[in-house]
Amino acid sequence: MKIETKLLHAGIKPDAATGAVMTPIYQTSTYAQESVGNSKGYEYSRTLNPTRHTLEKNLAAIENGEYGMCFGSGMAAIDAVLKLLSPGDEVVSSNDLYGGSYRIFTAIFQKYGIKFHFIDITDLSNIESVVNEKTKLIWVETPTNPTMKIIDIEGVAKIKQQALLAVDNTFATPFLQSPILLGADIVMHSVTKYLAGHSDVVMGALVVKEEGLAKELYRIQNSCGAVPGPQDCFLVLRGIKTLHLRMERHSLNGEKIAFFLKKHPKVDKVYWPGFKDHPNYAIANKQMKHFGGMVSFSLKEDTVANAHKILAKTNVFYLAESLGGVESLIGHPATMTHASIPREERLKTGIQDSLIRLSVGVENADDLLEDLSQALS
Ligand SMILES: *Cc1c(COP(=O)(O)O)cnc(C)c1O
Numbered sequence: 001m002k003i004e005t006k007l008l009h010a011g012i013k014p015d016a017a018t019g020a021v022m023t024p025i026y027q028t029s030t031y032a033q034e035s036v037g038n039s040k041g042y043e044y045s046r047t048l049n050p051t052r053h054t055l056e057k058n059l060a061a062i063e064n065g066e067y068g069m070c071f072g073s074g075m076a077a078i079d080a081v082l083k084l085l086s087p088g089d090e091v092v093s094s095n096d097l098y099g100g101s102y103r104i105f106t107a108i109f110q111k112y113g114i115k116f117h118f119i120d121i122t123d124l125s126n127i128e129s130v131v132n133e134k135t136k137l138i139w140v141e142t143p144t145n146p147t148m149k150i151i152d153i154e155g156v157a158k159i160k161q162q163a164l165l166a167v168d169n170t171f172a173t174p175f176l177q178s179p180i181l182l183g184a185d186i187v188m189h190s191v192t193k194y195l196a197g198h199s200d201v202v203m204g205a206l207v208v209k210e211e212g213l214a215k216e217l218y219r220i221q222n223s224c225g226a227v228p229g230p231q232d233c234f235l236v237l238r239g240i241k242t243l244h245l246r247m248e249r250h251s252l253n254g255e256k257i258a259f260f261l262k263k264h265p266k267v268d269k270v271y272w273p274g275f276k277d278h279p280n281y282a283i284a285n286k287q288m289k290h291f292g293g294m295v296s297f298s299l300k301e302d303t304v305a306n307a308h309k310i311l312a313k314t315n316v317f318y319l320a321e322s323l324g325g326v327e328s329l330i331g332h333p334a335t336m337t338h339a340s341i342p343r344e345e346r347l348k349t350g351i352q353d354s355l356i357r358l359s360v361g362v363e364n365a366d367d368l369l370e371d372l373s374q375a376l377s
Pocket of ligand 1: 073074076098100141145168170171189190191192193202203204
């Protein structure tokens with residue numbers, strides 16, 4: 001099946017008991033057994049729940065993997081991957097990560113003896129110079145957040161040696177980019193964002209292809225217990241059915257806004273991987289179907305106060321954390337999503353004081369342009 005069909009059908013069957021077309025919310029913690037050790041495949045909902053199971057199968061299929069695991073948040077999914085490691089292991093990651101990923105690496109796992117290298121992964125030779133026999137994980141986010149750099153997934157896969165390559169595919173979604181087909185071992189999602197798509201759920205997910213790796217991750221999922229409830233899984237199954245329709249419109253609106261901002265006299269830089277003069281345009285064009293709905297820009301008057309003034313003036317764009325919902329959001333990385341990254345680190349990766357990030361929704365593009373135009377003026 002093609003991705004558009006898989007989004008609706010892969011791993012999903014009408015309910016065996018009733019024929020219900022929509023996967024029921026199995027709001028149960030436990031399951032009656034015929035005799036000891038003789039269950040219908042479900043014993044306790046931390047280990048497995050039918051609604052979650054259906055979502056995990058759907059996620060595995062749409063990411064071109066074999067095994068899916070859902071978690072209570074994107075951070076819980078990242079936490080599970082890091083628990084594959086042991087003291088002394090090393091991780092290579094990029095220097096403009098999602099703030100929460102940077103925080104869990106440095107504030108939580110560093111103290112357990114895991115060593116992190118934060119480098120500019122857009123230049124593959126930087127990876128070659130830090131990868132060694134202790135490197136167990138390469139953690140890649142592409143497009144990066146919020147400066148929209150693009151990392152060559154296939155290029156990293158070729159030089160990763162024994163390390164596992166994990167790709168945070170939250171921004172691109174499986175509709176725009178398929179990391180496993182490009183050589184990744186693990187795909188991670190903040191399902192909270194585009195997969196759920198309606199700003200009503202917090203959830204995370206992992207998808208892998210290899211059975212041994214899947215078993216380890218299921219063991220961690222069940223042992224540590226950061227699983228989502230069935231109602232949230234139902235909402236995500238519902239959201240995923242329209243992912244292709246939403247992503248096409250997010251991408252179209254994102255493109256219109258990127259070109260509008262590029263011409264605006266108060267705007268300095270615009271970060272959007274669809275520009276032909278974007279430094280990673282060739283890779284973006286090769287590994288992504290469209291360029292998505294995330295656009296960032298900085299102001300000629302580069303101050304926090306100036307950015308905050310604009311943020312307070314939009315009406316259609318809500319000033320809020322998060323991204324990937326149907327409604328447009330506007331945010332300020334330096335004081336919101338990326339506040340946990342020290343200023344010097346931020347500046348090195350292009351997160352200027354005035355940088356504003358847009359999660360462009362699926363509204364009418366003219367209304368969005370008018371809203372930005374009045375806020376900027
Ligand atoms: C939001 C986000 C996360 C964290 O996910 P939560 O669901 O908020 O825990 C990780 N990576 C990226 C790129 C994100 O945008």
